[in-house]
Amino acid sequence: MKKSIKTSFAAGAFAFILVSFLLLPVQGNAQLEIKSSDGASSVKFGLLGQFQAESLTAPDGDGTSKDLYLRRFRILMGGNIMEKLSFFIETDSPNLGKVGNSATGATAKGESDVYIQDAFATYSLSNGFKVDAGMLLLPLSHNAEQSAASLLGADYGPYSFIWSTPTGCRVGRDYGAQARGYLSDNHFEYRIGVYQGVRGVNSMNPFRVTARAVYYPFEHESGFFYAGSYLGSKKVLAIGVSMDHQDDYNAHGADVFLDLPLANNDVLTAQLGYTHYDGGDFIGDLPKQDVIFAEAAYYFQDLKIAPFIQVNLNDKSNEGLQDRQFTQVGLAYYIKGQNLNLKLGLGQYSVDNGEDQTQVLLRM
Numbered sequence: 001m002k003k004s005i006k007t008s009f010a011a012g013a014f015a016f017i018l019v020s021f022l023l024l025p026v027q028g029n030a031q032l033e034i035k036s037s038d039g040a041s042s043v044k045f046g047l048l049g050q051f052q053a054e055s056l057t058a059p060d061g062d063g064t065s066k067d068l069y070l071r072r073f074r075i076l077m078g079g080n081i082m083e084k085l086s087f088f089i090e091t092d093s094p095n096l097g098k099v100g101n102s103a104t105g106a107t108a109k110g111e112s113d114v115y116i117q118d119a120f121a122t123y124s125l126s127n128g129f130k131v132d133a134g135m136l137l138l139p140l141s142h143n144a145e146q147s148a149a150s151l152l153g154a155d156y157g158p159y160s161f162i163w164s165t166p167t168g169c170r171v172g173r174d175y176g177a178q179a180r181g182y183l184s185d186n187h188f189e190y191r192i193g194v195y196q197g198v199r200g201v202n203s204m205n206p207f208r209v210t211a212r213a214v215y216y217p218f219e220h221e222s223g224f225f226y227a228g229s230y231l232g233s234k235k236v237l238a239i240g241v242s243m244d245h246q247d248d249y250n251a252h253g254a255d256v257f258l259d260l261p262l263a264n265n266d267v268l269t270a271q272l273g274y275t276h277y278d279g280g281d282f283i284g285d286l287p288k289q290d291v292i293f294a295e296a297a298y299y300f301q302d303l304k305i306a307p308f309i310q311v312n313l314n315d316k317s318n319e320g321l322q323d324r325q326f327t328q329v330g331l332a333y334y335i336k337g338q339n340l341n342l343k344l345g346l347g348q349y350s351v352d353n354g355e356d357q358t359q360v361l362l363r364m
Contacts, residue, residue: 043079069097152228166286248280
């Protein structure tokens with residue numbers, strides 16, 4: 001019986017990937033853009049689909065869940081309203097079709113809302129001063145500010161958004177406005193924002209304030225979202241610090257991101273980040289803790305493949321709570337750069353005095 005289940009899962013995974021190969025190159029090449037007659041206004045439409053096969057042992061070690069599902073499916077729209085005013089909107093419907101380690105079984109399959117993931121406008125007075133307003137991804141670390149379309153590993157770190165739900169966010173997004181810009185010939189970046197945060201009864205709590213500063217010795221990351229790798233198109237060293245504050249909740253951290261094209265056209269990419277969180281009395285379900293995120297990859301340009309490793313630590317020892325860790329090794333095949341790629345990852349979740357969980361995933 002077990003052999004039959006494994007065979008069925010393998011056959012299903014193969015069919016899933018085969019269909020993805022047949023369909024996605026056509027979708028990846030398609031882009032719809034509409035422009036005004038004078039070219040001052042435009043709008044572009046796009047799609048982001050991440051299709052995944054996953055195997056994950058149960059938290060108690062009794063059995064293994066196996067799923068074929070849509071990790072992300074997003075509809076994107078962006079463009080210019082006028083010369084200095086642009087906008088970006090995208091929806092998301094994550095984990096469509098996934099049941100996982102759930103007691104609800106087949107009834108949960110496909111249950112997922114379609115919701116607004118990002119929605120903001122940007123007014124660019126100059127390269128040194130831009131204002132973003134709307135539903136924004138908060139810049140608490142380099143990894144947390146990355147686009148899901150260009151991650152280095154198979155996904156974000158599992159603890160990169162550990163602050164999101166306790167602070168009233170949706171996958172790291174909050175409502176507000178921020179000023180950002182690039183100074184000293186693009187060697188310095190700043191982001192300073194004011195957001196809703198946890199509003200409380202009658203919305204009487206103080207607002208949430210975030211700030212981030214980055215130093216770029218070489219080229220800078222010019223977009224609203226960062227990338228996990230530029231695959232050789234840029235030479236980037238980003239040294240950043242971030243902070244987040246509301247009432248007596250505080251978070252602060254530092255990170256380093258390196259994307260280095262080599263003389264043989266291969267690319268070395270590495271990232272290291274540290275963030276300390278303390279919810280204080282204001283956010284009681286965000287206990288004092290430290291998060292360390294590290295990942296690295298070596299991209300073979302001619303072969304279009306990149307072995308990668310990611311290490312995540314969540315230290316709550318100061319609060320007498322369980323520490324957690326997730327380590328993943330994998331291989332990425334960039335069929336068409338960040339527009340079309342395949343990633344295979346083998347990971348392990350570890351909890352103090354608990355059962356380890358092993359994860360195997362294949363994503364396109």
